[in-house]
Amino acid sequence: MPNPRNFRLLAMALAAGAVPAIVDPGAIGSASELHELAIGPTPYFIPAEAWLLYVRAPIVAISAFLLFLSPGLIAALALSGSDRFERWLLNGFGVSLASISLSAAFVQELLGDAPLRGGAFAALVLVLLGSAFAVIEIRLRQGRFVASPLGGRESKRTLLGLAAAVWLLLAALVPKIYWENFNDDGVQAFEAMRLLLVRPLPFWEPEAGIMAQFPGFTTMLFAFPGAWFLRLFGEVEAAARLPFLLYLVVLYAGVVAGAEEGRERLRSADRALFVLPLIAYALVMAYSATYDPYSADMALPATSDTLGAIAFLGAVVAFLRSERVLLCFWSGLAFFAQPSAILLLVLWAAAAALFQRPRPLRQVLAIGGTLAGCVMLSASASWWTAVVGVPTPGSEHSAGSLLSRINDFQLAEWLLLQPLRRPEYWQRWLFLLIPCGIVPAVALFDWKRLDRAARTLAAAALAYFALFYLQAQTSLHYFAPVMVLPLVVLGRSRWLTDPALRRIVVPLMAVGGAIGVFLSLPATARSVLAARTVGSALEVRLEGYERMNPALFKELELLSDVIPRGYTPEIHYGGSPYAWNYYAQKRKTKETINYVIQAAQAPPPDGMTLKARDSHAAVYVADDGVLSSHLAMRPATPAGARLYALPRETMFVQEGIPIEQVVEDVARRLGLHIR
Numbered sequence: 001m002p003n004p005r006n007f008r009l010l011a012m013a014l015a016a017g018a019v020p021a022i023v024d025p026g027a028i029g030s031a032s033e034l035h036e037l038a039i040g041p042t043p044y045f046i047p048a049e050a051w052l053l054y055v056r057a058p059i060v061a062i063s064a065f066l067l068f069l070s071p072g073l074i075a076a077l078a079l080s081g082s083d084r085f086e087r088w089l090l091n092g093f094g095v096s097l098a099s100i101s102l103s104a105a106f107v108q109e110l111l112g113d114a115p116l117r118g119g120a121f122a123a124l125v126l127v128l129l130g131s132a133f134a135v136i137e138i139r140l141r142q143g144r145f146v147a148s149p150l151g152g153r154e155s156k157r158t159l160l161g162l163a164a165a166v167w168l169l170l171a172a173l174v175p176k177i178y179w180e181n182f183n184d185d186g187v188q189a190f191e192a193m194r195l196l197l198v199r200p201l202p203f204w205e206p207e208a209g210i211m212a213q214f215p216g217f218t219t220m221l222f223a224f225p226g227a228w229f230l231r232l233f234g235e236v237e238a239a240a241r242l243p244f245l246l247y248l249v250v251l252y253a254g255v256v257a258g259a260e261e262g263r264e265r266l267r268s269a270d271r272a273l274f275v276l277p278l279i280a281y282a283l284v285m286a287y288s289a290t291y292d293p294y295s296a297d298m299a300l301p302a303t304s305d306t307l308g309a310i311a312f313l314g315a316v317v318a319f320l321r322s323e324r325v326l327l328c329f330w331s332g333l334a335f336f337a338q339p340s341a342i343l344l345l346v347l348w349a350a351a352a353a354l355f356q357r358p359r360p361l362r363q364v365l366a367i368g369g370t371l372a373g374c375v376m377l378s379a380s381a382s383w384w385t386a387v388v389g390v391p392t393p394g395s396e397h398s399a400g401s402l403l404s405r406i407n408d409f410q411l412a413e414w415l416l417l418q419p420l421r422r423p424e425y426w427q428r429w430l431f432l433l434i435p436c437g438i439v440p441a442v443a444l445f446d447w448k449r450l451d452r453a454a455r456t457l458a459a460a461a462l463a464y465f466a467l468f469y470l471q472a473q474t475s476l477h478y479f480a481p482v483m484v485l486p487l488v489v490l491g492r493s494r495w496l497t498d499p500a501l502r503r504i505v506v507p508l509m510a511v512g513g514a515i516g517v518f519l520s521l522p523a524t525a526r527s528v529l530a531a532r533t534v535g536s537a538l539e540v541r542l543e544g545y546e547r548m549n550p551a552l553f554k555e556l557e558l559l560s561d562v563i564p565r566g567y568t569p570e571i572h573y574g575g576s577p578y579a580w581n582y583y584a585q586k587r588k589t590k591e592t593i594n595y596v597i598q599a600a601q602a603p604p605p606d607g608m609t610l611k612a613r614d615s616h617a618a619v620y621v622a623d624d625g626v627l628s629s630h631l632a633m634r635p636a637t638p639a640g641a642r643l644y645a646l647p648r649e650t651m652f653v654q655e656g657i658p659i660e661q662v663v664e665d666v667a668r669r670l671g672l673h674i675r
Contacts, residue, residue: 011074011133015126018067020060021232022122027052027060028233028242031178038179038527044172057178058170062163065246068228071128072096077149078135084260085155089253090314094330099128101224104231105200113547115197121231154268162249165275169245169282176286176298177245178238181531181583183290184565184576186297188214189304190240191553191578193226198548202227203391209554211578217378217393221311221337222303240299247306248282254313255484259491261320262453270496273506274487276513277437281483283520284435288640289477293569293648295528295639305480308338312481313488315345315367319352320453324366331370342371343467344481347460355455428469430643431479432486434519437512439505440486443493449501454492461485476644519643524636531575534563534630535583536591541598542617545585551616556581559597561612562619563630568648573633594626595619 031053037046046053072095076088079095103124108116116124149155170177182190192202192215202223204212215223225246229239255274260266285305290296314330334341349367352360377384378393385392433441443450444458461482468478490496495505538559544552557565559577566574596605600618604610608620621627638645 008133011070011129011136014066014070014073015129018063018070018122018126021063021067022119024056024060025064025118025233027057028178028238029236031057031174032236032238035179035529035532038175038529043175043179043527044525046174053174053178054171058167061170061242061245062166064229064232064242065166065249067122067125067232068100068225068246069093069096071099071125071132074129074132074136075099078132078139083149084257084265085149085158086253086256086260087317088149090250090257090310090317091326093250093253093310094314094326094333097221097225097333098329100125100228103128104227105196108197109200113198115231117197117231117234121228154265157268158271161272161275162252165279166245166249169248169279173286175525175527177241178236179529180237180295180297180527181529182237182240182299182576182579183292183295183297183528183531184579185291185301186237186240186299187576187579187582189222189226189297189300190235190237190582191548192220192223193230193240194235195548196223196227197230199390201385201390201393203385203393204553205391205550207554208550209557211553212391212550213394215394217381218335218339218342219304219337220393221333222300222307225307226299226303237299241297244282244285244298244302244306247303247310248278250310251281251306251313251484252278254310254317255487256491257317258313258320258457258488261317263451263492266491266496269506270491273437273509273513274491276510276517277435277440277487278484280435280437280513280516280520281480283517283522284483284640284644285477285480287522288520288644289475289480290639291475292639293574293637294530294635301477301480304338305340305477308334308341308344309481309484311337312341312344312348316348316457316488319348319360319363319367322360322363324362327363327366328370331367332374335371335374340464340478340481344460344464345371347463348456351456351459351463355459356452424647425469427643427646428474428479431476432465432482434516434643435483436486437509437516439495439509439512440490443490443495444486446493446495449494449498450489451492454489457485457492458489461489474646476646520641522640523638523642526636528635528639530573530630530633530635531579532583533633534575534595535580536587537594537626537630538580538584538587539593539596540581540584541596541602545581553578555614555617556597558612558614558617558619559595562595562621562627569634569637572631594622596622 034046034049034053037043037049040046069089069092073088073092075095076092104116104121107124188211191211195202195204202215202220206212222243225243226240229242233239233242252274255278256266256271285296285302286298287296289301289305296302311330311334315327315334318324318326318330331345334345345367349364353364382392444462447455447458450458465479465482468474490505490509495501540556542552542555543549556577559580563575563580564572565577566572568574596608597617597619598605600613600616602618604618605620605622608622609624610618611621612619
């Protein structure tokens with residue numbers, strides 16, 4: 001029988017670990033205020049601010065991770081217990097994700113227009129922690145067994161190792177986390193998170209224009225944990241980016257849990273081999289996974305893609321353990337996290353029916369039933385959202401959009417093998433090989449040395465890779481899952497259990513991981529600050545930003561008539577009017593105003609020239625020379641490592657070869673004449 005005192009100590013330790021985030025949340029805002037240091041000669045090492053940037057702020061961030069994980073970790077023990085640390089961490093995160101998000105939405109509805117912030121929000125999380133601990137106390141007093149995952153040295157070493165790794169990332173990525181400007185994806189993610197401070201779902205009214213397209217029903221999950229950080233730390237860039245580092249911890253737990261499920265624990269050295277590939281993955285997502293030509297933003301798509309991978313791994317572990325309730329739970333989260341996670345679940349279920357014996361029909365049906373229910377809920381969204389009084393979901397990155405892209409295989413070109421003449425299609429293999437450290441990707445093809453679960457995962461991962469490899473229109477972030485799933489396959493293979501193979505694989509894996517990290521480093525580590533430059537010269541005289549007025553965001557699009565919005569850095573700077581607005585709202589009074597956007601009927605500002613106008617708003621410019629200098633800005637491009645840079649036309653619409661031309665070409669090669 002476990003000692004109740006141990007559980008009390010665990011709850012007290014988690015609560016104590018959360019204290020810095022509760023008493024000193026301003027450390028994150030203070031670090032963000034030092035953005036001018038980003039233009040210095042050594043932005044990644046600032047000795048004069050070492051205490052704040054490398055000690056105080058990381059302590060507060062890690063403390064926030066503990067605060068948010070604590071209710072779920074204790075509740076996971078109360079519900080089912082766990083003798084494996086990584087599975088406990090994985091399931092605890094899932095429980096926290098559901099319980100904190102639902103509780104915050106409920107309390108927010110009670111508060112009305114007053115957002116749940118700061119100490120009040122932290123108190124809510126502590127109430128959830130206390131409630132979960134009370135359930136454990138009741139179970140123990142009833143004589144019921146509760147398994148603890150922290151009984152051995154191995155789990156404690158893993159916990160300390162994860163904390164140290166996160167600390168290093170927080171210190172190493174200071175400019176990326178706190179100072180780099182939002183890009184278009186990042187600011188849309190941020191504003192979606194802000195929506196949850198005033199409403200239960202992160203959907204916009206149609207009056208918001210382009211902004212209303214995102215998020216959709218299958219991409220909304222990232223906004224909920226992001227809102228936790230905004231409630232605690234305030235509306236700063238770091239609050240939208242710190243969730244990604246929390247997800248990396250949970251992703252590691254999911255990889256190890258998937259590799260060990262139904263098997264003996266891996267050796268400490270073997271689990272340590274996963275660290276470098278996950279660091280490489282973090283670098284890829286933080287610096288290279290983007291549609292923007294100048295920068296990637298950790299706020300999106302890194303958060304959404306990583307959440308999708310976590311949900312999929314949670315479903316895989318529950319599937320292998322025949323825990324159908326948890327399987328349905330994780331499958332549902334995968335549906336709300338990312339369309340690619342839905343695709344992975346379908347491929348996993350199909351592969352499991354083919355390769356696993358006896359066939360796990362109940363688990364397959366559980367996945368199918370959950371996804372079918374979610375599809376029905378999504379299909380009827382226009383009805384039930386009207387009933388409950390919330391806007392309908394956006395359509396960008398919807399499941400239907402994903403299917404239409406998957407269908408874009410350019411079959412005609414493949415019949416002629418034309419894609420293989422393009423370096424880009426050979427480059428795509430590197431997305432599978434490099435981030436995971438090369439060796440795990442090779443293990444996907446060593447079918448004989450994989451158990452049934454590993455074969456199932458390898459088949460699903462390779463099918464997923466092929467679907468995005470073959471299509472003409474794709475993006476690096478679509479390949480995010482296959483950057484980490486090979487680690488699970490390697491962990492389940494005989495490559496790490498056969499002594500003769502292990503002597504070769506372990507050093508190769510260490511070298512491959514180091515190569516992956518090195519090749520994933522960005523070509524330039526300079527922070528992109530162009531959006532702040534424009535935003536600091538902008539005055540927004542339209543009301544409603546604090547109230548999340550959708551019409552404001554529609555009217556902000558008029559700014560793109562003055563500084564064109566687009567992804568053509570060789571033609572003009574481009575940029576996001578939503579990001580300019582964010583920095584205009586943060587603008588200090590000492591900056592010189594060059595742009596004003598105001599109501600169309602308002603008197604023109606003195607000394608300014610009208611540049612754009614519609615029925616609702618007008619944009620005025622004071623100095624065309626300043627405008628020209630902003631249009632001429634050219635931050636370094638492409639973003640991130642050149643290894644991962646795809647041609648611009650590949651990430652957007654690309655026309656294929658007409659099938660008639662293919663028929664004529666094939667006939668000509670065969671010596672046939674076709675009229």
